[in-house]
Amino acid sequence: MLPSSVIYYVLPRLQEMIAYRVVQSGECTPLKNICGIDVSYKDDFAFGTAVVMDSISFDTMEVAESVTPIKFPYIPGAFILREATPILYTMRLLRCDFDLLLLDGHGMLHPRKCGLASFVGVLINKPTIGIAKKLLCGEVNSEYFVEIDRTICGYMHMGASNKRIYISVGNRISLRDSIKLVSKLTREGQSIPEPLRLADLYSKHHCKLFCRN
DNA sequence: GCGACAG
DNA sequence: ATCTTGTCGC
Numbered sequence: 001m002l003p004s005s006v007i008y009y010v011l012p013r014l015q016e017m018i019a020y021r022v023v024q025s026g027e028c029t030p031l032k033n034i035c036g037i038d039v040s041y042k043d044d045f046a047f048g049t050a051v052v053m054d055s056i057s058f059d060t061m062e063v064a065e066s067v068t069p070i071k072f073p074y075i076p077g078a079f080i081l082r083e084a085t086p087i088l089y090t091m092r093l094l095r096c097d098f099d100l101l102l103l104d105g106h107g108m109l110h111p112r113k114c115g116l117a118s119f120v121g122v123l124i125n126k127p128t129i130g131i132a133k134k135l136l137c138g139e140v141n142s143e144y145f146v147e148i149d150r151t152i153c154g155y156m157h158m159g160a161s162n163k164r165i166y167i168s169v170g171n172r173i174s175l176r177d178s179i180k181l182v183s184k185l186t187r188e189g190q191s192i193p194e195p196l197r198l199a200d201l202y203s204k205h206h207c208k209l210f211c212r213n
Numbered sequence: 214g215c216g217a218c219a220g
Numbered sequence: 221a222t223c224t225t226g227t228c229g230c
Contacts, residue, residue, distance in 0.1 A: 039220080041221055074221070076218035082221095083220065105219045115219065136219045161230095166219085 007078055015080075015114035021122045022108060026173040031055060031127065034185060035098035036195025039086045040207040046070050046083075047210065048090030049203035052098050053195045055185065060198070064093035065206050076136060077112075079105055080119045087120055099127065100181070101170070102196045106130040109146055109154035109168035111137050121171025128170025129178045130154075131196060135166055155179050159191025 037050045046068050052061040066089050072081040087103065106115030107130030117130030138146040138153055146154035146166060154168035155175060167182050169175050185193035192200070 039221085041220085074220055076220090079219055110219080130219085132219050134219060137217095 002072060002081070007075060007081075011078055011081070012112055015110075015112040015119070018119055018122045019108065019113035021171075022113065022118050022169070023172045024108070024169050024174060026127055026177055029099075031099040031181065033061060033096065033098040034100050034102065034181075034193075034195050035091070035094070036102040036193065036197075036199040037087050037090055038104045038196060038199035038203050039083055039090075040200075040203040041070060042207050042211050044070050045210075046086040047203050047207040048086040049199045049206060050090045050094055051195045051198045051202065052094060052096055053198070055100075055181075058187075058194055062094055062096045063202060064090055065202070066090040066093055067210065077110070079116050080114075083116055084119055084123075087116075088123070091124070100173070101126060101128045102182075102185075102193055103128060103130055103170065104132070104196060104200065106132045106136055106154070106166065107168035107170035109136070109138055109148070109166060111148075113153070115168070115170075117168070117170030125172075127172040129173060129182065130166075130168045130170050131182065131193065132166045132168075133164075157182060159186065160189045161191065163191035165191060 048066045050064040103117040107117035121128030138148045144156045
């Protein structure tokens with residue numbers, strides 16, 4: 001089992017170092033191939049699914065799936081311990097390239113400005129956006145921006161059926177562009193951007209199929 | 214000390 | 221996240 005000193009001292013220092021590398025702005029180049037990765041869990045295994053989709057046509061370009069052993073428990077604020085490895089492993093299986101990665105969890109909307117999307121974004125040095133269903137920290141202001149210590153770190157987006165999601169910069173993109181892209185990539189009647197919604201759907205499906213044998 | 218706490 | 225049947229609602 002993981003020593004608590006790693007969770008309470010080593011990991012936070014690593015997160016602060018990674019947060020320092022986060023770039024909160026992006027280039028003007030069009031983001032064509034969008035990747036969404038999500039992970040489901042069953043017993044001792046993590047089932048990761050990556051979906052790459054064309055941002056204009058919404059055509060699925062590629063799907064990759066992986067099964068890896070679960071190494072860590074879920075600890076709020078230390079989510080990267082549990083989910084980063086399955087995500088990186090699944091991403092490695094992709095044959096086609098992508099311009100933007102969407103992840104289930106926060107980016108810089110995090111106590112140490114380094115949630116899952118920022119951690120992975122800095123590691124792979126690509127644009128990433130964090131999309132979470134619940135707040136880990138911060139307060140929503142009157143304009144739906146989420147503040148930590150009076151600094152804007154994210155945005156609360158109202159999806160279909162009054163379902164809300166919290167958007168934050170992962171890496172190499174602005175919050176403004178993140179909000180725009182999430183809206184653009186979300187289908188009518190849905191609240192989660194399509195690549196992530198499919199990744200979630202497929203990973204749960206893969207998980208159930210796998211466990212029936 | 215107590216409660217809150219991404220998936 | 222996952223464990224789980226029927227059930228309330230658009």
